[in-house]
Amino acid sequence: MxxxxxxxxxxxxxxxxxxxxxxxxxxxxxxxxxxxxxxxxxxxxxxxxxxxxxxxxxxxxxxxxxxxxxxxxxxxxxxxxxxxxxxxxxxxxxxxxxxxxxxxxxxxxxxxxxxxxxxxxxxxxxxxxxxxxxxxxxxxxxxxxxxxxxxxxxxxxxxxxSGAGQVAKMCNNMILAATMTVTCEAFAMAEKLGLDPQVFYDISSKATGQSWSMTSYCPVPGVGPESPADRDYQGGFAAALMLKDLRLAMAAAEQAGASVPTGRRAAELYEAFVESGKGGDDFSGIIRALKAGELG
Known part of the structure; x- marks a missing residue:
């Protein structure tokens, strides 16, 4: 012991x-x-x-x-x-x-x-x-x-x-943030075009659009394995914490001279989402703001 x-x-x-x-x-x-x-x-x-x-x-x-x-x-x-x-x-x-x-x-x-x-x-x-x-x-x-x-x-x-763990974490979460936002965008667009979310999941989860954000943490309630979406986007990983990680990634990218346009756009979207008062929601809850046209 x-x-x-x-x-x-x-x-x-x-x-x-x-x-x-x-x-x-x-x-x-x-x-x-x-x-x-x-x-x-x-x-x-x-x-x-x-x-x-x-x-x-x-x-x-x-x-x-x-x-x-x-x-x-x-x-x-x-x-x-x-x-x-x-x-x-x-x-x-x-x-x-x-x-x-x-x-x-x-x-x-x-x-x-x-x-x-x-x-x-x-x-x-x-x-x-x-x-x-x-x-x-x-x-x-x-x-x-x-x-x-x-x-x-x-x-x-x-x-x-020393420091490599932090580098890996911020790069990983930059991928996660960008992947989740585009997954949410795709589900929202599919629904607006008349495609059932479950059908879209059944297709994309077995096609080239597959990702962890879709198959392990689907942002649509009742679709895929249980996720915070099934609990009104409570629990899981708060959007404010995702924004914190993205800010760290953006600062590191600037210091290193790394080009991260997709990561920067994800940071902007989460900045707006958190500033709207949703920082306590799970980060997949950004789908609701996208569906409502609150983020552009």
């Missing part, structure tokens, strides 16, 4: 921490939310008073926080001053590449192993322990982090050096 610090018990982190505890680890959990701490306790974790208390004596320190500035603050205030020299730092947040690399460099200067390990899979996968982890860091850091990540996911893939 290993002692694990888990900092950040939101929709994703709560399920992830629970799976680490389920795997037999001694999980010391911290979050600013009392409700999140109570849920973590029910799941077998030990709630603690602050991040430093979680980090103290931990063999692995897992963070799952909203943005790079939050990760940096926790690392500077609690992790770097308190972590055992033998601990491995595992940041599962989705943050900008520059911050991920800078924190890895600071960790290395202090003799600590660190990886960036953003996730793909959503809330259900976090709870079910079936996430995919895209991991950036040295071979040694990856080897130390791997067992802890495997307790939370179905796939743990070493993407390369």
């Amino acid at each position: 290993a002692r694990v610090a888990f900092i950040g018990l939101g929709n994703m982190g709560g399920g992830m921490a629970a799976n680490l505890a389920k795997a037999g680890n001694d999980v010391r959990a911290f979050d600013l939310s009392e409700a999140a701490l109570a849920a973590a306790k029910t799941a077998g974790c030990l709630p603690v008073a602050d991040a430093a208390a979680a980090v103290d004596g931990a063999e692995a320190i897992v963070t799952m926080l909203p943005a790079g500035r939050h990760v940096e603050q926790v690392y500077v205030d609690a992790v770097f001053p308190t972590a055992s020299p033998s601990a491995v730092l595992i940041d599962c947040s989705t943050i900008d590449v520059a911050t991920a690399r800078a924190l890895a460099e600071q960790a290395a200067a202090k003799g600590l192993l660190a990886v960036d390990a953003p996730v793909s899979g959503g809330i259900a996968a976090a709870a079910g322990g079936t996430l995919t982890f895209m991991v950036g860091g040295s071979d040694q850091a990856f080897d130390r982090a791997r067992a802890f990540l495997e307790a939370m996911g179905k796939a743990v893939i070493h993407a390369g050096a």
Whole structure:
């Protein structure tokens, strides 16, 4: 049994921490939310008073926080001053590449192993322990982090050096956003032209238009496997979070001089969708705005 610090018990982190505890680890959990701490306790974790208390004596320190500035603050205030020299730092947040690399460099200067390990899979996968982890860091850091990540996911893939996990995550989600928007456009257009959504699904899911957005996460209720569309677009992956990932991708593309016109258009569409007050809806809910002609 290993002692694990888990900092950040939101929709994703709560399920992830629970799976680490389920795997037999001694999980010391911290979050600013009392409700999140109570849920973590029910799941077998030990709630603690602050991040430093979680980090103290931990063999692995897992963070799952909203943005790079939050990760940096926790690392500077609690992790770097308190972590055992033998601990491995595992940041599962989705943050900008520059911050991920800078924190890895600071960790290395202090003799600590660190990886960036953003996730793909959503809330259900976090709870079910079936996430995919895209991991950036040295071979040694990856080897130390791997067992802890495997307790939370179905796939743990070493993407390369520090920051590579964040690069993989933002590029993956740029594909996802663009694919979902055009899938929604196609379903909306097919319906306007008199084609039944189920018939269109039956055809396109077996033809060249097939994609994960269609066959695993169909944006039309009652069509394909169960998805957030069947729950009035609640749960799943919030549009505001998709927009966050797209903004990170656009900033990285600008810094790298990469041409991403389709990704940029997807970002513009999600910007408008979120600004309309739908940021809490699942990102596939953009189909309703497209059907209503609210996005052009």
